Amino acid sequence: MNPANLNTDAQTVTFAIMAAVLPFAAFAVNFLVFTKSKVAGWASTLAILGSSVLAATVFARVWNTHTIHVQTVWFTIGATKVYAGILLNNLSVLLLGLVSVVALPVHVYGTTYMKDDENFSLYFRYLSFFCFSMLALVIVDSLVLFYAFWELVGFSSYLLIGFWYHRDKAVAANKKAFIMNRIGDIGLLSAIIILFVQFGTFDIDALFRSDGLVASSVLANGEWTSTINHLPAMWHYIAFAGIFLAVAAKSSQFPLHTWLPDAMEGPTSVSALIHAATMVASGVFLLGRVYPLFNAGELTFLAIIGCFTAFMAATIALTQNDLKRILAYSTVSQLGYMVMAMGVGAYSSSLFHLATHAFFKCLLFLVAGVIIHEVKHISDENNLDIDPQNILHMGGLRKRLPVTFWVAIVGAVALIGLPLTSGYLSKDGILIQAFNWSDGKSGIFKLVPAIATFTSWLTAFYVARLIVKVFFGEFRLLQMKPNISVHISDGGWGYKAPLILLALCCLFPLFSINPFSYEQAWPFTGLMQANAPAVEGAYHLVVPVLVNVVSLLVMYGAYRLYSGRSTWAFPQNNLLFRISCNEWYIDRFYNRVIVKYVVALSTAAFWFDRKVVDGFIHLLEKTGQLVAKAAAWTDKYIIDGTLWLLAQIVQAIGNFTRRFQGGKIQYYLYSMLLAVIVFFVFKLIWT
Amino acid sequence: MIGLQDYMLVSALLFCIGLFIVVSKKNAIQVLIGIELMLNAAILNLVAFSRYDSFKNAGQMFALFAIVLAAATTAVALAIILNVYRRYKTINPDEVNQLKD
Numbered sequence: 138m139n140p141a142n143l144n145t146d147a148q149t150v151t152f153a154i155m156a157a158v159l160p161f162a163a164f165a166v167n168f169l170v171f172t173k174s175k176v177a178g179w180a181s182t183l184a185i186l187g188s189s190v191l192a193a194t195v196f197a198r199v200w201n202t203h204t205i206h207v208q209t210v211w212f213t214i215g216a217t218k219v220y221a222g223i224l225l226n227n228l229s230v231l232l233l234g235l236v237s238v239v240a241l242p243v244h245v246y247g248t249t250y251m252k253d254d255e256n257f258s259l260y261f262r263y264l265s266f267f268c269f270s271m272l273a274l275v276i277v278d279s280l281v282l283f284y285a286f287w288e289l290v291g292f293s294s295y296l297l298i299g300f301w302y303h304r305d306k307a308v309a310a311n312k313k314a315f316i317m318n319r320i321g322d323i324g325l326l327s328a329i330i331i332l333f334v335q336f337g338t339f340d341i342d343a344l345f346r347s348d349g350l351v352a353s354s355v356l357a358n359g360e361w362t363s364t365i366n367h368l369p370a371m372w373h374y375i376a377f378a379g380i381f382l383a384v385a386a387k388s389s390q391f392p393l394h395t396w397l398p399d400a401m402e403g404p405t406s407v408s409a410l411i412h413a414a415t416m417v418a419s420g421v422f423l424l425g426r427v428y429p430l431f432n433a434g435e436l437t438f439l440a441i442i443g444c445f446t447a448f449m450a451a452t453i454a455l456t457q458n459d460l461k462r463i464l465a466y467s468t469v470s471q472l473g474y475m476v477m478a479m480g481v482g483a484y485s486s487s488l489f490h491l492a493t494h495a496f497f498k499c500l501l502f503l504v505a506g507v508i509i510h511e512v513k514h515i516s517d518e519n520n521l522d523i524d525p526q527n528i529l530h531m532g533g534l535r536k537r538l539p540v541t542f543w544v545a546i547v548g549a550v551a552l553i554g555l556p557l558t559s560g561y562l563s564k565d566g567i568l569i570q571a572f573n574w575s576d577g578k579s580g581i582f583k584l585v586p587a588i589a590t591f592t593s594w595l596t597a598f599y600v601a602r603l604i605v606k607v608f609f610g611e612f613r614l615l616q617m618k619p620n621i622s623v624h625i626s627d628g629g630w631g632y633k634a635p636l637i638l639l640a641l642c643c644l645f646p647l648f649s650i651n652p653f654s655y656e657q658a659w660p661f662t663g664l665m666q667a668n669a670p671a672v673e674g675a676y677h678l679v680v681p682v683l684v685n686v687v688s689l690l691v692m693y694g695a696y697r698l699y700s701g702r703s704t705w706a707f708p709q710n711n712l713l714f715r716i717s718c719n720e721w722y723i724d725r726f727y728n729r730v731i732v733k734y735v736v737a738l739s740t741a742a743f744w745f746d747r748k749v750v751d752g753f754i755h756l757l758e759k760t761g762q763l764v765a766k767a768a769a770w771t772d773k774y775i776i777d778g779t780l781w782l783l784a785q786i787v788q789a790i791g792n793f794t795r796r797f798q799g800g801k802i803q804y805y806l807y808s809m810l811l812a813v814i815v816f817f818v819f820k821l822i823w824t
Numbered sequence: 825m826i827g828l829q830d831y832m833l834v835s836a837l838l839f840c841i842g843l844f845i846v847v848s849k850k851n852a853i854q855v856l857i858g859i860e861l862m863l864n865a866a867i868l869n870l871v872a873f874s875r876y877d878s879f880k881n882a883g884q885m886f887a888l889f890a891i892v893l894a895a896a897t898t899a900v901a902l903a904i905i906l907n908v909y910r911r912y913k914t915i916n917p918d919e920v921n922q923l924k925d
Contacts, residue, residue: 802917803847803855810843 146205149198150223156191156233157272159184164265167258177258178248181265185244188237188272196234199225201663206342208278217337224278224342227663228425231492232275232414238642239414239495240268242635246503247406249631250510260300260404267293271415275422280329280339283426287325287419291318291387294416298403307402314396321386321393325423328379331372332430335363345429352429377435380427381442388420388472391446395724397469401461405509408461409502412468414495421475421491425664428484437582440480440574444585444592447473449721451595455602456717460505460526463603467552468498470596474567477589483570485664490563492660493648497551497560500639504545507632508534508607511625515614519621523614528606533615535608540627542608544640549604551643553597553688556681557652559643564593565681566655572676590684597688601695609700653681831872838865852905852915856898863894 163184171177199205208222225233244264251260270289277283292315299311333339336350344351354363361373384390389397397417401408411417424439431439450469457463471494478487505526511534513525523530535542551560571586615623627633641647649658656662716722797808838861845858867887874883909915 802920806847810847 145198147207149195149205149225150207152191153195153223153225153230153233153276156188156195156237157269157276159187159191160265160268160272164262164269167262167265172258175248175252175257177261178244178251181261182241182244182248184265185237185240185268188268189234189241192230192234192237192272195225196230199230200227204342204346206278208340211279211281219281220279220338220340221282222278222340223276225276226342228422228488229275231488231660231664232418232422233272235414235492235495236268236271236275236418239499239639240410242503242638243406243410243413243499245631246409246506246635247404249629250406250506251404254404256300263293263296263300264407264410267297267410267415271419274419278341280332280341280344283341283423284322284325284329287383287387287423288322290416290419291315291322294318294400294411297407297411298400300403300407304402306399310396310399310402314400317393317396318386321383321420324379324382324386326379328376328383331368331376331379335361335366335368335372335376337365341426345427347429349429351427356432373432374435377431380423380430381439384420384424384476385442386420387423388417388476389446389469390420390442390473390476391449392723394446394450394469395720395727398462398465398720401459401465405461405502405506408465409499409506412465412502413499414491417468417472418491418495421472421479421487424476424479425484425488428479436480436482438480440477440571440585443473443475443477443480444588445473446470447477448588448592448595449473451592451599452717453720454599455595456714458527458529459524460509460528460531460603460607461502462526463528463599464498464501464505467501467596467599468494470592471498471552474564474589474592477571477585478567481567481571481574481585483567483574485661486563486566486570486655488664489648489655489658489660490567493551493559493563493643496639496642496647497548497558500544500548500636500643501552503632503636503639504541504548507538507541507628507636510628511538512614514625515621515623518624519618521614521618521621528603530614531607531612532610533608533612537612537623537625538608538627540633540636544636545604545608547640547643549600553600553692554593555685555688557645559645559648561652561681561685562645562649562655562658562661565684566658566661568593568684569655569676569680572680590680593684594687594691597691598695601692602699605696605699609696828872828875831868835865835868835872838862838868850916850918852908852917852920855917856901856905859901860894860898863890867891867894 160181163181166180167177171180204224204226206222206224206226208220211219211221213219244261247260247264251257254260267290270286270293274283274286274290277286295311295315295318298314299307301307329339332344332351335354336344338344338350343349346352350363354361356362356370356373359370361368361370382393385393397412400411403411447470450466450473454463454466454470457466471490475487475490475494478484478490508531509525512523512530515521516523516525547558551558554560554564568586568589571589575582575586612623615621645652648660649655651657719725796804842858842861842863842865845861846855849855849858867890870883870887870890872883874881874887877883905915908920912920914920
């Protein structure tokens with residue numbers, strides 16, 4: 138490597154660090170200067186714009202060329218040096234670019250969306266802090282730093298979800314998100330510690346590169362052997378379990394997914410960001426970082442959990458009526474796809490889907506934000522008491538919100554994965570590789586791609602339902618109350634520009650020249666693992682055709698069903714409907730089985746603390762007081778009393794003797810007489 | 825029959841009365857009278873004891889001397905009292921309390 142190249146690398150690293158630090162600078166400026174000002178929004182937006190430009194530069198320099206890894210000694214414990222540094226490889230620069238590029242329209246949108254909020258500056262402070270955490274998370278090279286930023290992402294999302302802290306539901310939601318994420322954090326921390334014990338380093342590059350320490354460790358005969366240590370194989374599984382918990386918590390996989398739908402209580406633009414490339418993506422990103430750790434069994438576990446999560450979330454999304462909740466479950470479902478893809482070995486497809494999903498999910502959430510904003514506007518104008526997020530009130534909005542309608546169609550089509558969109562490229566990649574993976578395995582494994590395919594049809598159905606209920610047919614609010622006034626529009630460029638930008642990013646040209654072949658998409662080839670299985674076979678043709686034709690039929694069915702052209706309706710009261718509508722009773726199950734007992738245990742602990750621990754302390758205190766009182770009494774009456782008595786005696790003697798020198802004749806006589814008498818008395822006694 | 829013991833009892837009685845008067849009275853003249861009583865008690869003793877010395881009558885001689893001395897001292901004491909009165913405008917011995925220093 139020549140010196141000029143080194144210089145460029147140092148510059149690239151500086152750019153990457155600056156890209157991460159700029160939002161933090163915006164946070165600091167907003168915190169210190171623009172505490173009450175609308176300028177805060179533009180400060181944050183400018184910072185993220187700067188980050189995007191820098192991230193794009195870094196991306197252009199690193200992507201598919203080489204890995205840059207610089208580090209410096211952070212601290213030393215005994216003989217162990219712990220390094221901190223920056224690791225820029227294809228994965229991290231992709232995420233770096235993705236996060237900043239998706240965050241940019243969200244910021245622009247936020248300046249308009251939040252302009253009437255009294256905590257406008259606070260919102261952008263939180264948002265900048267969140268972006269800083271996430272950007273730093275993707276570029277650090279040490280597991281310790283990774284953990285630190287992982288925590289910060291969780292913490293700032295907690296702040297954002299509970300942004301409207303005066304609403305009880307928002308506070309409950311952010312607590313839930315935080316607690317769920319704590320469970321994952323414990324897992325991640327355990328895994329990091331186990332990895333450190335086994336390999337003696339926190340360095341992600343040294344651990345997880347293709348010829349790294351993890352890849353060269355051997356798991357055989359119940360022993361897990363690395364170059365410096367060997368542990369029972371059990372520890373490998375515990376480390377995996379820890380990582381899985383972390384992924385499940387952040388990326389909202391079953392069984393820790395329930396916080397994500399509740400997290401919709403935050404502002405819609407926050408939902409857009411959390412769901413797109415940041416918070417929930419970090420779990421999949423973590424999987425991508427530590428991928429070499431997993432053995433075949435563990436990958437299968439990931440595939441099954443991911444597949445189940447995708448399916449479960451899709452079935453729940455079918456019956457929800459809250460606009461944002463549908464999208465939230467859709468996110469859970471798509472994240473399930475990504476985890477499943479990791480499990481079936483479709484490493485690059487998983488991350489490719491992460492990238493494409495970021496754009497269209499962000500777009501759909503921003504669309505939801507516009508719709509909610511406009512419906513809320515109607516309800517405020519007419520003093521209606523309705524839930525502005527309920528899709529049952531909507532309908533026919535395509536004529537009133539044309540721009541929103543068209544970008545929503547683009548986002549929806551990308552989410553369903555129809556050809557010519559980015560979603561098609563990434564999702565079909567996952568499905569095809571899942572089918573390939575199940576080949577040569579026993580029949581039960583066929584269920585995974587089968588369920589995944591079925592889930593993609595479910596996706597088509599609920600997305601079509603959402604679009605039709607919102608945009609087609611007649612405006613139901615107007616039908617119910619014909620005399621309300623409806624003045625709504627797409628809004629200004631603060632809304633339109635981000636939406637259009639994101640909509641363009643949902644189309645295939647951003648990712649691939651050939652709209653039908655995911656193998657030519659640059660994120661796919663760039664992230665290809667060296668040892669990934671070759672993709673071939675008839676699935677290439679069969680799967681996309683089958684999936685898309687059925688999806689189209691399903692969408693048409695949903696259109697017929699929900700636009701009012703069919704009199705047939707789903708039964709609303711059978712078991713399946715109830716399971717779906719109640720979100721598989723998972724929350725209720727948690728409340729019954731876990732929360733209740735945890736609360737009871739906490740109450741008991743509280744009682745124990747109050748009564749027993751505090752009681753013991755009180756007892757000690759009382760005893761001490763008693764002893765002190767006794768001591769005080771002794772001091773006052775016995776010791777002081779003795780002294781007092783002595784003083785009194787001495788005083789009495791003094792008073793008594795003083796009289797003999799009183800200067801009065803008769804006392805002198807007394808004294809004389811006394812002396813004579815005493816003399817004679819003694820004389821009498823002794824003779 | 826009146827014996828020596830009776831004289832000594834009377835003498836002791838007189839002495840005690842005199843002593844009591846000396847320490848308790850608030851008038852210097854009365855104190856002087858007390859002193860005379862004590863002196864007389866002593867003289868009575870001298871006279872009583874002189875019975876056992878009838879040959880030389882030394883006791884009676886001492887008694888005469890004592891009577892003369894008593895008269896002289898009384899004159900001196902009265903002079904002192906007059907001077908005290910002139911200085912303090914009182915002859916109450918309690919108020920004449922400057923004998924210290």
